[in-house]
Amino acid sequence: MSGSVSRGAGIRHGRRGRNATADRALDILLMFDDDRLVLSAADVADRLEVARSTAYRYLQSLTGNGFLEEKDGSGFRLGPRVVDLARLARKSVGLSDLARPVMRGLVKRTGMPALLTRRTGGTVVCLEREDAGTSLRLSYERGEVLAINAGASALALLAWAPAAELDELLAGPLPRYTEATHADPAGLRAHLAEIRKQGYAVGHGELDPDVLGIGAPVRGGDGNVIGALSVAAFSHRVPDREIPHHIEAVCQAADELSGRAARMGIG
Missing domain, CATH: 3.30.450.40 (GAF domain)
Structure with missing residues (x-):
């Protein structure tokens, strides 16, 4: 639990001065850990301190590119593109x-x-x-x-x-x-x-x-x-x-x- 709090603090401090959509996308991907395998738009909005509609737009963009996928309407989990990148990383x-x-x-x-x-x-x-x-x-x-x-x-x-x-x-x-x-x-x-x-x-x-x-x-x-x-x-x-x-x-x-x-x- 303490690891999740620490990671959230790192995201808030690490994104100061950054507005690029790519930076926000990386922030979202880094929210996942062993204790948080599914994220909702509300989770992302709270962690990034943005409107829920904005958070949902980021999530949809990541889903469209295969980095996330929706899970039975309960939220978003890591998608097949992340698995593929992990495979390539191991291969390298x-x-x-x-x-x-x-x-x-x-x-x-x-x-x-x-x-x-x-x-x-x-x-x-x-x-x-x-x-x-x-x-x-x-x-x-x-x-x-x-x-x-x-x-x-x-x-x-x-x-x-x-x-x-x-x-x-x-x-x-x-x-x-x-x-x-x-x-x-x-x-x-x-x-x-x-x-x-x-x-x-x-x-x-x-x-x-x-x-x-x-x-x-x-x-x-x-x-x-x-x-x-x-x-x-x-x-x-x-x-x-x-x-x-x-x-x-x-x-x-x-x-x-x-x-x-x-x-x-x-x-």
Whole structure:
């Protein structure tokens, strides 16, 4: 109740010196909140301190443009155009925008640099990175294409690739970067099945020698994998007993980002 009073006061003070119909229309739209889902002409007239006929004219204008709709003669509620604008607002927010605060939290929790990647056909692209200020700094730039068969982030994406796409990706020769790289298609398939079962990927020197990587899938609103979050560190600086802690941190961050993506309709 106090929130409604505060908002009303803001409207009265905020419109001083303004006479434009557009300003009044915005004032009306901002009157709606969780406790006030329907407005009458009398409500608007009182809040805007105008005649009821003037308030009704504003309401009719908003209704004609789809921003409001009449509700059984009891007043006006938000219309389909507002819902459409909300959809467009959600659509304009990209995965990188949602990921940055999550990645900062992941870096703070693990002390490792973090990477956000996405698979596009037969390539893995770096969307975002967050450095940790340690001696290990990720050299990948935003937009850079990464290996498809090496590194925790790539394997976390490849593990959930559709079967037909995976067959195509593994049909040709696979590059080998280190002795630990999964360059044998049959062996890689078995490894990807294990990743799907456990829900995350752990890489030990598959792309860069002496580098440990941990990656987990990020899902969109439809449940499909739309990206991967990963961290990396020098293997000799991460005791085996600490790896489960970092796995948990990465998986929780990926789940958090998945939830944000689902709420924003990204998929």
